[in-house]
Amino acid sequence: MSDISSVDKTTTKADIAPKDLESGSTKEGITAGVETTDQFARPAKSTWWAKLSDNGVELRGAEPVPVEKRTDTRYVNVLTIFATSMTSLLPIGIGSATTLGFGMSLKDAALMIVFLQFFFGLPAAYIITIAPLTGMRQMIQSRYCFGKYCNILTSVVVTLTVGGFGVVGSINGAQCLAAVHPGTLPVEGAISIIMVISLVIGFMGYRVMHFFTRWAWIPSLFAIIILVGAAGDQLGEQSPGRAHTGKDYMGMIAFTAGNMITWSNVAGDYACYMPPTAPRLRIAMYCLFGIAAPFSFLMTLGAAIGGAVFAVPAWTAAYKAGGIGAVIGNILITRLGDFGRFILVLLGLSVLATCGRDVYTISFNLPAVAPILRKVPRIILAVIATAAIIAIAIPASKSFVASVTAFLSIIGYYAGASVTCFLLEYLWFRKADPASLDPAIWDDGRALPTGLSALAAVLLSWSLIIPAMSTTWFAGPIAQKAGDLGLILAVVVAFITYLPIRTLEIKIRGRL
Template identity: 35%
Template sequence: MQEKGEDGASVEGYEEVWFGRSVSKKLLSWGVEARGILPVPVEERTDKQFSKIFFIWLSANFNILSFSAGTLGPVVFGLGLRDSCLVILFFNLLCSLPPAYLTTWGPKLGLRQMCQARYSFGYYGVILPCVLNCINMCGFCILNCILGGQALSSVSNGHLSWSVGIVVIALISLLVSFCGYKVLNWYERACWIPVLIIFIIILGVGGHHLSSPPPASPALASTILSFGATIAGFVITYSPLSSDFTIYLDSKVAGWKIFWYSYAGLVVPIVTLQCLGAAVAVAVPAVPSWQTGYDNGNVGGLLEAMLQPVGGFGKFLTVLLSLSVTANVAMTFYSLCLNFQVFIPWLVWVPRYVFSVVATAIIVPLAIVGSHKFYDTLTNFLGLIGYWASAFLAIILVEHLVFRRPGSSFSPPSSSTSFTSYDLKSWNTPSRLPTGIAALAAGILSFAVVVPCMDQVWFVGPIAKATGDIGFEVAFAASGILYLKFRWVELKLRGI
């Protein structure tokens, strides 16, 4: 059965332009997904296995990157275990709400997240957030590849370099993302299980070192907020790709069901492993073998040292643990493929899986270059990406909840939901979409108040000096308020 686009064009037909009919049919017969950003018609949104989205988020976050993000509290911000865990808990509970909510849009609209954003940012205006999202996703892939490469190298006692380990992680992720939706869901449903078993073993052999954390100095509010901004950057940036994984789910599903599957899939692994990472980071100075493995911020070496008590089997477990990052890299490669097609619209004719190869070619050299400055890379990256993602999120939420609510100028009088106000036939027609001027102006101008609230290694704003980093909160509020005003003017002048 051929996949059809919104305009009736065959997705398989797009492939044949590049690969020929025989190769195209062979790939489809193997279960490789051809569809890129073409909308999924309502008659094809029939998947009733709603738990899939829980396992995608669970596996994507049940890995050593979540663990390493938790170590930032004690290592970088100087927080004690209690304060680190409280920040991790409450900021994740708050910041997991937006990406979980946006996953509910996929079954209703059949649109990838960045295509849906065209109804706020316009056909051309969405290119800017799309570029920023590509940078965001490349950054996460780089961090994951570095961590996986470190862990593989630590097992080989230096005989396998970090660079080779990075290539191994990237190639495994490429294979999964190349195949697409079906294989990705199968992989994400299973790969969290060995990771859970390994972390239970780690607690079994080293948990006694975590039982008596040393007393910590009282935490300053500014430090808590700065660490909170880093945690926010970890999870809120899933928002620009949330609905990419739910567009095949049954359109009749209740939104709350998808929301709670997604929310649990985000909160459970992230909070658990980040708190564990914080606990281990606090205990490292008191355990010489852990400290040796952790030299120069080598998280992979630390995990290998924690598994040393189980002998050679510990090296095997470390290898499995290093592969845990592939679940995150594969799903990120998948969304990165789609972003390429939104960024350069004519690339919709290129099969989705081609971009998995392109993404791998971009990520591998960047990860190798950044591999020996992991903590600087992680802290700076997570601190920065939360700002733009927060502004983007505010804009699309205001558009959806205010301007496309039942009874607004977009919605027919009988509509009972905001989703009926989206003209899905206009998703690829610039003249029938907003100009994007209101959205871009709101997002860009909001940084006039965001910059003074930023607390980064290379810049500390005057407000942040007193409050800590509150940039992502200010970005959300300022861009939302500005978009309300600018979009109202745009509607009065243009009517779309």
């Protein structure tokens, strides 16, 4: 990469006094005297990359953000970036799987959705408050638990997770665009259109993403309100629920956890440019309500639409022809005509914030998966991420409900174990002290923990996850008798194994 000049070795002294999450009090000198070296390789002033940077494109990769560059004090951006990306077709499509896939009644689905979304959103709400204190993206923070090399596994899973949400969102949006004039735009073409536009949003970076999401929720919310009004009385025509036992409901818990607890693995990416003095409680609440409130409402709407699909003949035919997107198209076009087509386009494009956010996150996770990619400009990584999502979304669109239920359940199991290890590391072994996450060693495999303790805890948890998991393609012997206990056992096993193994590792190494 001849366009990239030598690394800027500017070193600063950070004398930080962050606020306590619960009380808002100040902990003096929590990271006083920590030296932060900016390891970002800046482009030469005359290059094309420099011109992009001058026009607002974020070129910085996985390197920790030094204190003097953590200047974003628009803390409400945390709320808008999550709420806007959630105010789309993505949660509607996921919510429809609760009634179509799990056979829940609308009443039971709604109660479980609201409670579980807020409950499983709590880890992300806490973890995001660490990012302003450290200037580190989430996958870099994870290295202080999983180590540089074992963290590659977590990075792979998180990258697949975020990419999976991009796949789901692009399919939802594409189905709507294809339903505007059936037979003119195939779903495959609509997926490509959505992802190319999302690429432009995602590669621009942190500031542009936050600016876009500050306003993009307005047309999305308008379109969703029109959809609810158009569906109206037909939403009351619900098919009777098929789920009646505790075994049936356990799968719903793993499914809900899969789409919410996984935000703990990426939340910090959207607050790492905020100063160490950022109000932690406010940021935590912005995060929690940004991800849980719109997701709960729209998942419930999706559950209502899914529950009515086989009770309304026209919806049944539309669903068999083109999935949930076609059902939404039938609702809007039948009731509202050409205006309904316009609303359908708005709904189809509502996933741009979701998919753009996912492209953005993946472009930072790829260097954690393969460290050699640190030399590749983030813009190129964003193009690679977009191409991969398109390639996966097109075949996945053929069996959407089965794909999404299996996907969210499986990632929920891993996220439960990995997030448990990270929280134990930070809260128990590091005493919730951000100074213990020394930015000087973020890329030093020898100075970082080995990660073997976390890896062992995660692998041991899978020894019980597999017999206790229940998906569309596999159900273990425990799950067949008691329901899907994979998530619960993932958390429990990771908790009881990580503590003693990590304690032994620290004793042997003589340091964290």
